[in-house]
């Protein structure tokens with residue numbers, strides 16, 4: 001059932017103090033977008049710092065299948081020779097996006113206004129996730145889709161031969177949906193307008209502007225109104241991908257709960273639509289500081305310093321912050337277990353349709369490790385056990401979800417007894433060097449069982 005091969009358990013024993021520098025890989029969201037927009041530009045886009053995780057590699061293969069020339073020059077340096085907006089060829093084979101919701105949804109968007117038919121599939125996790133949120137707006141452009149019941153993959157999309165621009169209000173806070181509509185709008189004549197009630201990550205907008213598209217965003221009473229003028233000629237770019245704040249979250253949180261730790265995580269993208277976790281940790285009383293704030297490639301960047309923080313308090317995480325830290329709730333719930341008092345996380349229904357139902361997956365694992373969790377449809381809360389009070393000792397399921405697997409590995413670093421996940425393979429989707437990087441800081445991780 002897994003798209004990741006035979007499950008390989010991974011165990012995290014109580015860690016030595018975590019110290020040193022954690023150079024986490026490139027941003028996953030920006031890496032996908034670099035390859036896709038590179039493929040839609042005319043000429044050669046050069047990318048450094050690309051995340052070479054499975055999710056992004058699947059997107060690179062997809063862009064090749066559409067006719068772009070994608071070359072890996074080694075060491076995170078890649079080039080994409082694009083075919084131009086409207087220049088995609090029909091792939092000969094099924095496009096397999098593996099575990100990646102971002103990959104499949106963005107690629108559906110970018111092909112939906114070209115006269116080609118494309119069949120998409122993924123692993124067991126991706127094939128269970130909802131796609132109607134993307135195919136509904138793509139139908140307004142004139143694209144047709146046929147998938148399995150519940151709008152699930154495998155699915156074929158027949159792109160619109162004569163697309164029309166659309167005005168679309170995104171019904172759920174989702175950067176993937178917003179981005180799919182904007183990418184489809186690239187090959188529709190006239191102005192495509194996307195309205196989002198809550199601001200989600202804006203990498204697509206920033207990068208579209210960087211590639212020379214005419215795009216504007218305005219905050220109004222309806223929400224953020226984004227207007228894109230279709231059929232531009234995108235100009236190839238030189239892109240330095242910043243390091244991923246969602247990956248930085250793991251060494252940062254591990255340092256906060258592991259006695260004696262002091263870790264520097266340099267060059268982290270701190271785009272305000274992504275940085276919510278770090279402000280939440282500071283609100284809890286974490287010893288987390290931003291050093292050397294600067295701007296790189298149009299994105300704010302800083303070096304994060306995280307030290308062991310035995311005095312953290314449970315808080316109510318502001319629901320309006322949810323979109324800016326949506327992928328970080330699993331690891332936040334681990335930190336909350338080591339705080340004193342209750343942490344309440346509300347307005348997070350989207351967590352139920354990620355690579356796994358992340359509320360359910362974390363609640364099961366936290367409870368198995370001796371932590372009390374309460375949950376509702378769109379909220380959950382964690383009862384903190386104090387800095388030395390988390391029992392641990394359990395084996396948790398990772399549900400084909402990289403962030404669930406890494407979160408429980410972080411928990412084992414500060415818990416009284418070792419924590420195991422049934423399958424550590426999914427980690428390679430977003431953070432292929434997680435195990436050596438964390439070990440080099442002082443973590444005691446073991447692949448292949450206890």
Ligand code: S3P
Nearest residue numbers: 029102173174175176177326327
């Ligand atoms: C992403 C958007 C988010 C996030 C995902 C990456 C993106 O998903 O969870 O990991 O790159 O656009 P949603 O758009 O479904 O919230």
